[in-house]
Amino acid sequence: MFVAMNRFQVRRGHEAEFEHVWKSRDSHLKEVPGFLTFHLLRGPEYEGYTLYTSYTQWRSREAFEAWTRSEAFRKAHANAGEHKHIYLDSPQFESFEVVQEIS
Amino acid sequence: MFVAMNRFQVRRGHEAEFEHVWKSRDSHLKEVPGFLTFHLLRGPEYEGYTLYTSYTQWRSREAFEAWTRSEAFRKAHANAGEHKHIYLDSPQFESFEVVQEIS
Numbered sequence: 001m002f003v004a005m006n007r008f009q010v011r012r013g014h015e016a017e018f019e020h021v022w023k024s025r026d027s028h029l030k031e032v033p034g035f036l037t038f039h040l041l042r043g044p045e046y047e048g049y050t051l052y053t054s055y056t057q058w059r060s061r062e063a064f065e066a067w068t069r070s071e072a073f074r075k076a077h078a079n080a081g082e083h084k085h086i087y088l089d090s091p092q093f094e095s096f097e098v099v100q101e102i103s
Numbered sequence: 104m105f106v107a108m109n110r111f112q113v114r115r116g117h118e119a120e121f122e123h124v125w126k127s128r129d130s131h132l133k134e135v136p137g138f139l140t141f142h143l144l145r146g147p148e149y150e151g152y153t154l155y156t157s158y159t160q161w162r163s164r165e166a167f168e169a170w171t172r173s174e175a176f177r178k179a180h181a182n183a184g185e186h187k188h189i190y191l192d193s194p195q196f197e198s199f200e201v202v203q204e205i206s
Binding site for chain 2: 003005022030037039040043044051053055096097099103
């Protein structure tokens with residue numbers, strides 16, 4: 001199993017706007033082959049920003065990479081540039097392999 | 104829903120040892136009230152270390168905090184000091200509230 005995470009530094013005072021952008025977007029993720037679950041997470045408040053993290057589980061790295069090359073991905077990210085003022089810095093992308101699971 | 108994450112900087116060459124410590128530990132997490140799921144994630148390789156992240160979902164922040172005060176928590180972390188040479192730096196703890204979920 002594969003996990004893609006993005007860490008977002010959202011400027012203080014723009015948290016509601018950031019959450020609205022995500023909640024109002026029709027990502028069609030559920031229909032993407034290999035997609036498992038997505039969480040948007042609100043984290044700690046640091047100097048000047050609130051940390052948010054997106055956490056997406058995929059059946060495999062290959063499924064994730066196929067999605068990044070798809071039309072669905074392009075559409076979901078088409079308007080990303082409109083909201084640049086929300087962020088203190090660029091998102092930080094990190095990917096992971098699941099080595100242990102307890103549930 | 105609440106998520107607790109820890110980021111670990113594991114010295115290069117100690118990855119197998121780090122994973123063994125986690126896999127061989129009897130955490131009894133499944134029996135803890137409010138526990139949902141746990142993932143241990145192997146991430147990118149940086150200069151001098153491999154990033155690992157633990158990702159634990161709880162029904163609420165209160166359930167997580169009750170666990171940190173429990174005997175089960177104390178037992179699970181009793182031997183943490185034995186493995187200090189594995190790490191380049193202290194683990195970085197961050198907690199999150201789930202603001203959106205797709206699954």
